[in-house]
Amino acid sequence: MSVRVLQFGTTGQLAREVIRQAPDHDVALTALSRAEADLADPDKAARRVAEHRPDVVVLAAAYTAVDQAETETLLARRVNAEAPGAIARACASCGAALVHxxxxxxxxxxKGAPYLPNDPTGPLNTYGLTKLEGERKVLDACPRALVVRTSWVVSAHGRNFVKTMLRLAAEGRPLNVVDDQFGRPTSAADLAGFVLSQARRLADAPAGDPAFGLHHFANAGETSWRGFAEGIFDLAYGDRAPAVGAIATADRPAPAARPARGTLDTSATEAVFGVTPRPWREALAEIVAELQNQTEASPA
Ligand SMILES: NC(=O)c1ccc[n+]([C@@H]2O[C@H](COP(=O)([O-])OP(=O)(O)OC[C@H]3O[C@@H](n4cnc5c(N)ncnc54)[C@H](OP(=O)(O)O)[C@@H]3O)[C@@H](O)[C@H]2O)c1
Incomplete structure (x- = not known):
């Protein structure tokens, strides 16, 4: 029988990719929109788990407005910490595994080197703090929870760095991009593929299986935001790629501070799950091609 997967989220980058790829996997997916499960009402949202009695719950929705979280702290905490905690308790009581x-x-x-899952944390902003609180609540409440940290998520949908860069270039705007923050770009499609490929294992694995606990998933290769922008323009414009100027984080003040090098080490996750994330440029090429196809397909 197919693995019954209940996903919170339908419109976000990850949520859309899980929905798109689910038919390629042996899963029966139900995805709940914000109208069907508002994470700002954690107990009500969590009741959906008992109603659906899934094998695996995927929490793909979150409060992701990093700068806005500095002023909307209570809402960010309810969505990113209290709701995951309530959903994790519901999963534990009905025997579902949880992917958070x-x-x-x-x-x-x-740190000065890529982060291992059990390295000490120290969020610099409210978003990061509420996500950390969510991780802890999930792991405390549900012994069969996989908490997968990821970074710099992009896709052909929603709001993200790839789409912003291509829009700025199309508008002929000057391109000056932060060159002193480093990380691993990650395709939402690759993250979704990873989650779906593990659905059966997660459904069947007992508490204590190394699949559960803290893991890291990101595409391979580290870059700066400027290096990422150059990669986008190389793919989109080839020899006609616009020049990208380098600026420092300090030159572009933002309400929320960001880590200078939050690069994730994925080696433990690769070993436990037998997966090898592909290089970010390879994943990016698919996203840029999809965006170009969307542009060609749209009426003039
Ligand atoms: N994006 C990144 O660069 C990044 C980096 C590291 C980790 N992550 C994590 O990866 C996960 C997926 O991120 P993503 O990029 O796919 O997110 P996203 O594209 O920003 O989408 C967020 C989703 O959450 C939904 N949402 C927000 N508030 C909600 C609420 N109160 N109730 C129900 N749904 C709500 C949004 O719904 P609406 O469409 O209705 O607003 C949207 O579907 C999140 O846990 C995020 O923290 C993301």
Whole structure:
């Protein structure tokens, strides 16, 4: 029988990719929109788990407005910490495994090397703090929870760095991009593929299986935001790629501080799950091609 997967989220980058790829896997997916399960009402949202009695729950929705979280702290905490905690309790009581997605922003970025899952955390902003609180609540409540941290998520949908860069270039705007923050770009499609490929194992694995606990998933290769922008323009424009100027984080003040190098080490996750994330440029090429196809397909 197919693995019954209940996903929170339908419109986000990850949520859309899980929905898109689910038919390629042996899963029966139900995805709940914000209208069907508002994470700002954690107990009500968590009741959906008991109603559906899934084998695996995927928490793909979150409060992701990093700068806005500095002022909307209570809402960010309810969505990113209290709701995951309530959903994790519901999973534990009905025997479902849980996949909860977290972020490199739980780290302060000062380690000077890629972060291992059990490295000390130290979020620099409210978003990162609420995500860290969510991780802890999930792991405390549900022994069969996989908390997968990821970074710099992009896709052909929603709001993300790839789409912003291509829009700025199309508008002929000057391109000056932060060159002193480093990380691992991650395709939402690759993250979704990873989650779906593990659905059967997660459904069947007992508590204590190394699949559960803290893991890191990101595409391979580290770059700066400027290096990422150059990669996008190389793929989109080839020889006609616009020049990208380098600026420092200090030159572009933002409400929320960001880690200088939150790069995730994925080696333990690769070993436990037998997966090898592909290089970010390879994944990016598919996203850029999809965006170009969308543009060609849209009416003039
Ligand atoms: N994006 C990144 O660069 C990044 C980096 C590291 C980790 N992550 C983590 O990866 C996961 C997936 O991120 P993503 O990039 O796919 O997110 P996203 O594209 O920003 O989408 C967020 C989703 O959460 C939903 N949502 C927000 N508030 C909600 C609420 N109160 N109730 C129900 N749904 C709500 C949004 O719904 P609406 O469409 O209705 O607003 C949207 O579907 C998140 O846990 C995020 O923290 C993301």
């Amino acid at each position: 997605v977290s972020t490199d922003y739980v780290f302060d970025g000062a």
